[in-house]
Amino acid sequence: MIRLSDETEALARRLADAQSVTVEDAIRQAIEACAHAAGLRPEAGQPHDQSSEAVAARRARLDRIVREIAAMPVLDTRSPHEIMDDLNAQ
Numbered sequence: 001m002i003r004l005s006d007e008t009e010a011l012a013r014r015l016a017d018a019q020s021v022t023v024e025d026a027i028r029q030a031i032e033a034c035a036h037a038a039g040l041r042p043e044a045g046q047p048h049d050q051s052s053e054a055v056a057a058r059r060a061r062l063d064r065i066v067r068e069i070a071a072m073p074v075l076d077t078r079s080p081h082e083i084m085d086d087l088n089a090q
Contacts, residue, residue, distance in 0.1 A: 021060060021061070022057065025054070
């Protein structure tokens with residue numbers, strides 16, 4: 001069992017609430033992100049957690065990301081084809 005300071009536990013709870021996930025999932029995701037940034041890769045043959053809670057947490061995280069992207073302003077109203085034509089003309 002890992003003991004956390006009150007400040008760390010409060011931060012983990014705030015993060016979990018913001019991401020609509022459990023505290024454990026929020027901590028695991030944060031550690032995984034730090035590990036990935038440090039160049040650590042998951043061990044081979046270690047599949048993602050397929051429990052209904054883990055799947056729901058991943059779905060909630062993806063839904064949040066999709067909402068954030070959808071809320072972004074459109075900076076270039078040209079079609080993808082027009083943009084590619086301009087890029088290829090240079």
